[in-house]
Amino acid sequence: MSMARTGSLPPREHGAGIGTWISDVLWRHPAVLIVLLLLPPALWLGIIYLGSLFALLVQSFFSIDHFTGLIRYEFTLDTYAQLFRPSNFDIILRTVTMAICVSLASAAISFPIAYFAARYARGAWRAVFYLGIMMPLWSSYLVKIYAWKLILAKEGILTWALQGLHLEWLLDAFLALPVIGGNSLSVSTTGTFIVFVYVWLPFMVLPIQAALERVPTSMLEASGDLGARPGQTFRHVLLPLALPGVIAGSIFTFSLTLGDYIIPQIIGTSRLFIGQAVYQHQGIAGNIPLAAAFAVVPILIMGVYLWIAKRMGAFDAL
């Protein structure tokens, strides 16, 4: 290999300059070039990012002295045991339940958009759908949350619309329900759920669309020709083929819901989610070990989730 390369070099005149000399060295030793290229990003990510993650992991094995409020630098699993106390374990369960509901709802809303975009949108409509999905994806995260605060507020547009339709009683009846209800939608778990679905929706549409674009139309036609009703074609042909896309999308919706602490803080009840617990324990309480242990929970859940997703072929749809 290196023989052939050396042989293919054009003859150089004497004193061709330092640039040429460097070029020759890099060409003869491609490994040097790779190392030079990789060194800055590897150092950056390896030291700053992985180093910080590792430091965080280490801290989760320390504990806090409840009398002095100082961190005890000894190995212990006590902090992890605290996660299983009912008050903390509730937070984990609530967050995971929310993540599951959000992923299912996003998939249901995304599917028609993705299917239409992948199969029927042509010409100008293709551009409309592309931008129609991209623009919400890249619009400011806080502005999106703010928009929903405007919509869900008691005096906001939703109440106004329902009053116009004489359906206020429906909203009131819904808000009277335990757990998902509340004083107004902007301080209820339902509000949190709606905003989560809204904010992560584009992350679900894109992978489903990518998966659906690879489904040959002839397969759906064959299913119809063989006598399947549209519902049967959807259940037995389309859905199984789109499933890797749905799972790929759910990786985003799941991971983003697990780690978010801003949405439930602004729209929702005072019941905590994992992200809020991490934030509060490291901030006001100064309990870094417990905050670190809480932060490990989404990492572990995502690790398991990614492993399952990989086995189901979801990465091909990314």
Place this chain on the structure above:
Amino acid sequence: MHSDRAPLSLKIAAAAGLLFMHVPILLIFAYAFTTEEKSFAWPPPGLTLKWFEVTWNRPDVWAALQLSLKVAAISTGMALVLGAFCAAAVSRSRFFGRETISLMVILPIALPGVVTGIALRSAFSIADVPFSTWTIVLGHATFCVVVVYNNAVARFRRTSGSLIEASMDLGANSFQTLRHVIMPNIATALLVGGMLAFALSFDEVIVTTFTAGQQQTLPIWMLEELVRPRERPVTNVVAMVVVLVTLLPILGAYYLTRGTDQVAGQGK
């Protein structure tokens, strides 16, 4: 022709989904002009341009905007260098640990932001690093690398390696090849990656809350207004401006990648 027509129910569901994605953002535009100060009352009792003037004269908004632009510019620059280097190495050869490198680049965006944030925060406190613009940049550059990397890797894959060999055969050295052959080929991919990285950094709030200390970027300014509303009309105007500012890079990225099979921004 039956199979080329979408069923009505699908059309309605798709249209409803798209409306659901866009109506809330459009509402922001209406609220920026409302005369109502104290509540989120709908419909707006009247329309006014007064709040644009009020916002224009607010030094805290300008300071936050300035910090956000500065952080986004520096982070984008760093992400461009790191992402392009990484993409060049990964696409040029297969080496040991190649998969690990890809994973490492994607990890900051795959793990929840709160994990990245607290990891950096605790690392800063262990290493005794005081909060500054640079601590924010450190966090932002880390997760912006992936956007540049994704765009650059896709372009490198479509750029034939024989072009580089031809350039060298014709007597160009590495630097001339880089300048006249490689750069023109990947320039738009880097531009798109850079624009998306800029938009990502300009809008980031979760990691920033951990790395900013007392400094205010524009998203942090907005977050504080959301948690403890003080001046709703000013927030409305800022929200509208932010939507418009983040829209420009996205439209630019779309314009530049039009007609290629690669979808810009998919890897946010």
